[in-house]
Amino acid sequence: MKRTLLILLVCLCSACSPAISSPTASPSIPPGNYSATKLYQLTAELLTATALSPKNDATVNAIVSTKYAMGTAMAETMTAIPTLTLTATIPPLSPKCMAHDLQASFTGTNGATQSITFGVSVTNVKGSPCFLPLWPQAVLVDASGNALDIQYSFIGHDNLPYDAHATLGLPVDKTAYFGFQWGNWCMPAVVAGVFVRVSLPGDGDRLNIPTGLTAGGVCNASSSPSWVGVFPFTLP
Numbered sequence: 412m413k414r415t416l417l418i419l420l421v422c423l424c425s426a427c428s429p430a431i432s433s434p435t436a437s438p439s440i441p442p443g444n445y446s447a448t449k450l451y452q453l454t455a456e457l458l459t460a461t462a463l464s465p466k467n468d469a470t471v472n473a474i475v476s477t478k479y480a481m482g483t484a485m486a487e488t489m490t491a492i493p494t495l496t497l498t499a500t501i502p503p504l505s506p507k508c509m510a511h512d513l514q515a516s517f518t519g520t521n522g523a524t525q526s527i528t529f530g531v532s533v534t535n536v537k538g539s540p541c542f543l544p545l546w547p548q549a550v551l552v553d554a555s556g557n558a559l560d561i562q563y564s565f566i567g568h569d570n571l572p573y574d575a576h577a578t579l580g581l582p583v584d585k586t587a588y589f590g591f592q593w594g595n596w597c598m599p600a601v602v603a604g605v606f607v608r609v610s611l612p613g614d615g616d617r618l619n620i621p622t623g624l625t626a627g628g629v630c631n632a633s634s635s636p637s638w639v640g641v642f643p644f645t646l647p
Contacts, residue, residue: 501540501580507612508581512537515609515618518588526594526628531607531620533644534586545577545643547589548610554603556619559637561627566592566640579644588647592640596627 518530531549535541551559565573581587591607604625609618627637 501542501582505540505542505580507578508533508535508537508541508543509613510611510616510618512541513611513618515620517607517620517622520622520624523592523628525631526592527624528590528592529622529624530588530590531609532586532588533581533609533618535581535583538583540580540582542578543581543587543644544575544612545579546573546575547641547644549589549591549641550608551591551593551639552606552608552619553601554606556606556608558608559601559605560598561593561637561639563639563641566642571643579646581646585646587644589644590642592642593627594638595629595631595635596637597630597633598626598637600625 512535513533514536515531515533518532520527520529522528531547533543546565550563551561553559567573579587602625605622607618607620607622609620611617627639
């Protein structure tokens, strides 16, 4: 009897034990259950990411075209000549600058192809804004106030032609500058030095600025007059 029960127990254990799979066998997933697997989820996420992102060549083209456009815009900005604003931001009803409103000084000289350049600065010490003529009415004189024998012209450019009525606003405590280019000086040295005489709006209102210069640029044509080009006032 015991032997019979032992045999039955062995048979029952053999029937209930799981089968050992072959190490080379791969489990197969029924098609109906594929959507429930992690592999399916990963595939779906990959397809979604691919759909949202452009292909590599499209991405490269987009980057290149964007950088090219930015580079072009930058190049145009760098090469473009800015338009000079003639009037600084000051009240439009501010008065014209008078000689007693300004502290003037000579700013020094430089060489420029057998001519010399030099400048003058004016600072607004009035305590309130005022307007300067954009193109200074300035000549070179000797210590006695006699004008030197010079032909004058204004030096502008396409964006800033000469305009006798143009003005430049000068805020309080700000400094404006203008300059000269002087060439072909064939006369004797100016013994007591050259002065810049700036005429301002108002009857007889002038600035007289000593320069320490006694002559202009190199004499290239003794039969031709000396010449001076006058630059407009600018704000730094």
